[in-house]
Amino acid sequence: MAATAFVLLAALVQAQYFQGGETEPGLPSGCVGSYPNITMCREKNWYLGDTVDICKPLIPYPLPGQQVYIKDPVSFCINLPNPDSIFLKNNYYSKGLRPTVVQAEGFVQAFCSGPYLPPGAKPFPVGAIRSAHVIKNFTIPGQNYYQVHGTMDCDALNINCTQSFPGAYDDGGQYDDGPFISCGKEPYSGVDGSASGNLGFKHYVEMAGNGLFCMRVCEPGTLVEGGACDVTHDTEGCEKFMRVQFTPGFDYVDLAAPTVVSTFSVSLPPLPSPSAAVQPFLHSSLSCLLSESLKSSTNMIDPIKSI
Numbered sequence: 001m002a003a004t005a006f007v008l009l010a011a012l013v014q015a016q017y018f019q020g021g022e023t024e025p026g027l028p029s030g031c032v033g034s035y036p037n038i039t040m041c042r043e044k045n046w047y048l049g050d051t052v053d054i055c056k057p058l059i060p061y062p063l064p065g066q067q068v069y070i071k072d073p074v075s076f077c078i079n080l081p082n083p084d085s086i087f088l089k090n091n092y093y094s095k096g097l098r099p100t101v102v103q104a105e106g107f108v109q110a111f112c113s114g115p116y117l118p119p120g121a122k123p124f125p126v127g128a129i130r131s132a133h134v135i136k137n138f139t140i141p142g143q144n145y146y147q148v149h150g151t152m153d154c155d156a157l158n159i160n161c162t163q164s165f166p167g168a169y170d171d172g173g174q175y176d177d178g179p180f181i182s183c184g185k186e187p188y189s190g191v192d193g194s195a196s197g198n199l200g201f202k203h204y205v206e207m208a209g210n211g212l213f214c215m216r217v218c219e220p221g222t223l224v225e226g227g228a229c230d231v232t233h234d235t236e237g238c239e240k241f242m243r244v245q246f247t248p249g250f251d252y253v254d255l256a257a258p259t260v261v262s263t264f265s266v267s268l269p270p271l272p273s274p275s276a277a278v279q280p281f282l283h284s285s286l287s288c289l290l291s292e293s294l295k296s297s298t299n300m301i302d303p304i305k306s307i
Contacts, residue, residue: 016106017055022086026063031055032086034180034188035106041183048181062177062190065109065120068204069197070146070217073132073250073264075114077121078148078206078215079175079189081159082109098160101173101208105185108175111157118192127269128156131247136254137228142219145228146198149214149244153271161211174234176205178223184231191217203229207238212246214238 016033024032034055036048057063070076081088081104088107092099099107110121113129132150137143154161177191178184191201203223206215218229225232233241250264 016087024086026057026059027055028058033106035185036180036183036187038183046183048183051181053180053187056180057188061188062192063120063188064118065122066186066189067110067118067121067192067197068189068206068215068217069118069192069201070134070148070215071114071116071198072252072262073134073148073150074266075112075116076132076134076148076215077110077112077118077192078208078213079108079186080104080111080157080208082107083158084109093158098158100160100162101175103160105173105175108186108189116196118194118197125156127271128153130268130271132250133244133247134252136252136256139255140228143222143228144201145216145218145222146201147214147216147242147244149212149238149242149246150250151211151246152208152213154211155271161209163210173209174205174207174231176223176229176231177203178231205229205231207234207241212238214242214244216242 016035017031019030021030022032023029027034031054034053034057036053040048040051065082066079068077068079081099081101083089083093085104085107088099088104091097092103110118111124111128112118112121113124113132117123130151130153132148134146134148137145137147175186175189176184177186177189180187189204191198191204193199193201198217200219201217202220203218204215205218205223207213216229218227222228223231230241238244239246250266252262252264253260
């Protein structure tokens with residue numbers, strides 16, 4: 001059994017690089033990803049030190065097409081399985097299969113709502129995001145973050161969101177910008193730090209699966225254990241790590257004034273048939289009207305000030 005697992009891991013590592021093989025844009029020849037050697041990661045306790053990444057991008061990073069940001073519930077980008085990835089095409093799409101978030105770790109593409117698309121990003125398919133809730137938490141100096149969570153139509157996104165077993169929220173599927181030497185699987189992804197994105201922000205951590213998603217973008221220095229973008233909670237899921245509940249609607253709240261909720265009216269087409277996504281919330285396409293409303297904090301995310 002152990003030998004089989006080793007062979008599978010070795011095959012996955014080798015799948016990233018074939019001398020003279022297909023090449024993902026922006027990577028050295030023969031590279032289709034920059035996924036770390038997981039066998040080596042285990043042996044070195046998840047720290048690769050001075051190990052050289054032979055598939056390190058040839059262009060500046062965060063890579064185009066892998067940059068996320070959060071402005072409000074109708075203007076944000078998250079990373080999802082890349083439908084144009086050579087690796088995912090060869091191993092899933094060409095075989096009539098859809099990858100899960102876990103299976104696509106290391107092969108991501110930024111999808112966005114709203115008018116601003118970071119370099120290389122793609123718009124969400126119409127109706128793919130069924131609800132979204134954004135919070136701004138600048139209540140702890142040095143731990144500032146924006147957070148979005150919501151529901152998605154996995155069929156529209158061509159993702160397999162089936163749970164391995166009941167309660168397996170996302171099978172440990174997580175995307176983040178943890179560095180290669182720390183065995184990060186998307187080490188050259190990151191936050192769009194422009195004025196149109198999240199100026200001055202650097203890190204992100206994202207979980208998705210079972211028709212649900214959540215993501216934080218955080219200040220520099222917060223990717224560590226205990227930080228706002230702590231990457232060590234990958235098996236816990238959104239509800240436990242980010243302390244969220246999945247409810248209908250599109251809204252925004254600043255935890256500096258947690259009782260003031262900005263609600264957005266969004267129209268979405270109905271889901272054509274039952275899918276892995278949660279049921280639609282009777283909204284329709286991408287035109288939005290902003291309205292301010294006052295709600296009791298008992299009707300929103302718990303306005304905690306701890307991270």
